[in-house]
Amino acid sequence: MATILDLVEAGELIRVDPVLDSGVQEERLIYATPVVAAWVQTELPAIASQWDLELSPAEQLDALVATYAEGDVLSFELHFKPLHPHNDGVWELKTPDLRVFGFFSSRDCFVAVRIDTAQRVKEHGLYRGYVGEVVRARQGWDLDPPPFVPGVDPRDVVSNYQLP
Amino acid sequence: MSFQIISSPNKRVAARFVLKARRSLQALLAATPEITQAEIARKLGVNRSVINRQLNGLQDISMARYAELAWALGAVPDISLKCERIDKVRNILPPAAPAPISFSPGHARLVFKNSNIEPEAGNNTSVSAAS
Numbered sequence: 493m494a495t496i497l498d499l500v501e502a503g504e505l506i507r508v509d510p511v512l513d514s515g516v517q518e519e520r521l522i523y524a525t526p527v528v529a530a531w532v533q534t535e536l537p538a539i540a541s542q543w544d545l546e547l548s549p550a551e552q553l554d555a556l557v558a559t560y561a562e563g564d565v566l567s568f569e570l571h572f573k574p575l576h577p578h579n580d581g582v583w584e585l586k587t588p589d590l591r592v593f594g595f596f597s598s599r600d601c602f603v604a605v606r607i608d609t610a611q612r613v614k615e616h617g618l619y620r621g622y623v624g625e626v627v628r629a630r631q632g633w634d635l636d637p638p639p640f641v642p643g644v645d646p647r648d649v650v651s652n653y654q655l656p
Numbered sequence: 657m658s659f660q661i662i663s664s665p666n667k668r669v670a671a672r673f674v675l676k677a678r679r680s681l682q683a684l685l686a687a688t689p690e691i692t693q694a695e696i697a698r699k700l701g702v703n704r705s706v707i708n709r710q711l712n713g714l715q716d717i718s719m720a721r722y723a724e725l726a727w728a729l730g731a732v733p734d735i736s737l738k739c740e741r742i743d744k745v746r747n748i749l750p751p752a753a754p755a756p757i758s759f760s761p762g763h764a765r766l767v768f769k770n771s772n773i774e775p776e777a778g779n780n781t782s783v784s785a786a787s
Contacts, residue, residue: 500657507658511668529659536661546716551671554661558672559679567682570712588713654686 493636496523496597504633505603510561511554519563519651520600525629528592528604541589542611549609552587560585560602566653574644575623581640582623583649586610593622595630596641596649605629677722678713684729685711696728 499505505523512518524532536550547555556571566572575582575593585592585602591613594604605626613619630639646653662668685691693711697704709715710725717725726733 509658509660511660543714547671550662555671555675
């Protein structure tokens with residue numbers, strides 16, 4: 493059995509530093525696998541927006557993570573969304589150009605297991621595969637029960653949100 | 657051990673400002689269910705899909721369009737800026753005459769003032785782009 497902090501100490505997870513302004517409390521936490529961290533640091537900076545937006549995908553992700561970490565209002569389905577099959581408790585964090593796949597180990601604590609561009613995920617039908625990767629990674633960590641927040645109710649995973 | 661997503665502070669400030677501005681419109685839309693995207697589109701003379709893309713972040717919003725969208729939602733955008741450097745200067749200078757622009761704590765933000773609320777009603781309801 494392990495906690496999220498145990499996994500951080502073991503190098504299985506890395507904390508995402510949202511770089512909040514001084515005096516701003518970190519209300520929500522986000523952790524990432526080394527795979528996600530490596531992709532963000534090496535691949536992401538070179539990726540351009542599919543929609544030709546002024547914010548690059550990296551900037552979109554930074555802004556979303558800051559919003560999440562500050563505890564600001566997130567839009568259900570626009571910023572975070574449960575994925576099928578719903579029993580698996582797998583969620584995605586979304587920007588116009590990116591999809592982050594993971595789960596909530598507890599309310600306001602997201603574990604990012606995989607990340608990819610929205611374009612690639614849609615073109616190649618990668619949703620099912622990434623959901624499976626999240627489930628397998630979570631099972632492999634043998635987290636203390638309950639290992640994740642089940643269900644699809646946004647109230648259970650995020651403290652401050654609005655419906656679309 | 658931790659990592660940051662982007663290291664450039666100017667890019668970081670810009671990205672967060674853009675998202676906060678868009679979120680302020682989304683929040684205003686959610687708070688006014690009687691106004692639909694179709695109604696906004698009609699007021700601005702564009703297709704509803706344009707409004708949908710702009711509100712959902714799939715299309716950039718110019719400052720002018722930001723004001724138009726706010727107007728269509730019954731609000732007036734207002735701007736306030738935090739200038740840390742000037743705040744520091746003020747701390748060491750004697751009091752001066754009131755400046756035409758006031759600076760307040762908090763980063764650059766856009767604040768809606770609901771144009772439908774009468775000032776004398778004492779209602780200070782507003783939707784702010786900043787927390």
